[in-house]
Amino acid sequence: MDELGSTVRNNAHSTHHANHLVGQACEIATRGGNVVGDVVTMMRGISDSSAKISDIIGVIDGTAFQTNILALNAAVEAARAGEQGRGFAVVAGEVRTLAQRSAQAAKEVKSPITSIAEQVDQGAALVDRAGTTMQEMVSSVRQVSTLVSEISAASSEQSTGVGQVGDAVSQIDQVTQQNAALVEECAAAAESLKRQAHGLVEAVAVFKLADRQLLPA
Numbered sequence: 001m002d003e004l005g006s007t008v009r010n011n012a013h014s015t016h017h018a019n020h021l022v023g024q025a026c027e028i029a030t031r032g033g034n035v036v037g038d039v040v041t042m043m044r045g046i047s048d049s050s051a052k053i054s055d056i057i058g059v060i061d062g063t064a065f066q067t068n069i070l071a072l073n074a075a076v077e078a079a080r081a082g083e084q085g086r087g088f089a090v091v092a093g094e095v096r097t098l099a100q101r102s103a104q105a106a107k108e109v110k111s112p113i114t115s116i117a118e119q120v121d122q123g124a125a126l127v128d129r130a131g132t133t134m135q136e137m138v139s140s141v142r143q144v145s146t147l148v149s150e151i152s153a154a155s156s157e158q159s160t161g162v163g164q165v166g167d168a169v170s171q172i173d174q175v176t177q178q179n180a181a182l183v184e185e186c187a188a189a190a191e192s193l194k195r196q197a198h199g200l201v202e203a204v205a206v207f208k209l210a211d212r213q214l215l216p217a
Helices: 002-214
Strands: none
């Protein structure tokens, strides 16, 4: 009985310790989920910023294209003006060259920005899936924590029950020992009565023998 009680107490202690560990795991998983959520938010912010930069580059590219067209038209008009438009044609050519350089620079910037945006989107998708997995893990850990808590409570009740049974067994053992002592006392008393009865029988036999001897022949 003592061994059973010790085993139950050890089980209760183990489940309590397991419940503590599960609680810590749940807390860590929750913090991890929060961190993943923050990373997802940050990645989405980067993606939005990249999209805005792409839009701005698109505007620059469009403006450079329009400037190039205007400079080309200005050069045509300057050529028509002849000698008087030569200076204007030079300026228009420089403006056109600058517009072409701006358009080329915008294209060169747009390509890595687009690549970064795509990578950010992919990273955000991965982190988002990781966040979903983390939430599922938190949910599973909480379910395990609930089960372990129930097991811990059941083990505590079992430990209490075993203790009560142990007390009852001890009481029964005491009563049994008392009964055994009473039985021994009763046996001793019976033996004493038996001896006394035997003595009385012998005494009566003596009286009967004496009476027979007193009777006339």
